[in-house]
Amino acid sequence: MTEKHTKPLRRRLRPALAAVALALAGLAASGAPAMAVDDGTLGIRPQSESDFFHLDLAPGAATDATAIVSNHTGAPVTLLTYPVDGQNTAQGTFAFAGKDDQAKALGAWVHLDADQVTVPANTDLPVHFRLTVPQGTPPGDYAGGVIIQAPPVQGQTTTVHDTAVRIDTVQRQGVRIYLKVDGTPVKSQSHGTLAWTQDGPNLDFTLPVTNTGNTILHPTADLNLTGWPTNGAQAKFDTPESLLPGATVHLHATLPGAPPAQAGTAEAKINSEAGTQDATATVLYAPWLALGIALLALAAAAYGAWRLARFVRRARAALAQAAAAQSTGIWPAARPAQERTAQDGTAPTGRH
Incomplete structure (x- = not known):
């Protein structure tokens, strides 16, 4: 060795x-x-x-x-x-x-x-x-x-x-x-931020709970998710054995079968000998890369449709003008050379 x-x-x-x-x-x-x-x-x-x-x-x-x-x-x-x-x-x-x-x-x-x-x-x-x-x-x-x-x-x-x-x-x-x-018992608790992560088809939630009193607590917590497209989904957080005074426990809950996108609110309700508390978090996620590509493709298609519609309008206007001139026998007169030169900004050429 x-x-x-x-x-x-x-x-x-x-x-x-x-x-x-x-x-x-x-x-x-x-x-x-x-x-x-x-x-x-x-x-x-x-x-x-x-x-x-x-x-x-x-x-x-x-x-x-x-x-x-x-x-x-x-x-x-x-x-x-x-x-x-x-x-x-x-x-x-x-x-x-x-x-x-x-x-x-x-x-x-x-x-x-x-x-x-x-x-x-x-x-x-x-x-x-x-x-x-x-x-x-x-x-x-x-x-x-x-x-x-x-x-x-x-x-x-x-x-x-x-x-x-x-x-x-x-x-x-x-x-x-x-x-x-011996003495006066104090039963109180506090909680931290309700956090969530998307883990494949699941939504995992974490909630820290702290015993701020001087007696042992036995907290439990339930989760409710509202919004779109999932609304009213529920789950239970893991139940700790006990929570000693001054200690912090991280409760965990999982919602299986999460949709590809969600916009809503998660609410956790904590119950113990110290009473009831609520913690909330906004749940907003989507396949952002796919959505970005789809939005770019949609914008490109919209721009192409606008250019096509503009070309069609101009073509129709030109055809209508030509048809009107043909029906009256009056064609638009050509502009004099000097007028064309002045408007076009080019020097006149040829003999006077």
């Missing part, structure tokens, strides 16, 4: 792999009904609840709690244990912060008895911690968790563009902690 090339790449890949493992743990913990996090090898759950920790404390108060760490394998395993803050992904999925991310709220208020534990084979081990809410903490909902992290598993070495690469995987699992700090 080439250490010079492999280590930087592994350092870049390890956080991504850890995030993938953590996201899988979060998905396992967010099912309906919610169950403890357990992949069949390792698991962590509250001692006295079925899914997550749900705590209610006043500023300055503290509580002791216990998580149960399970080792289902036939060998003892040593695990790192540490608290982290909770956060939202852009799609609205609950996620844990990384091990090296600075804890700013609940993750900083949890104190574990030890930063690692050794769990015997086929054993459940209690892991105790204390959660202390600092004095002066604003009221509202806070989220975080306690993480167990297994030792890295070395992957096989492969060659990528003449460079030896080995990917080591890190398995993390976490149990969520939801904390409600």
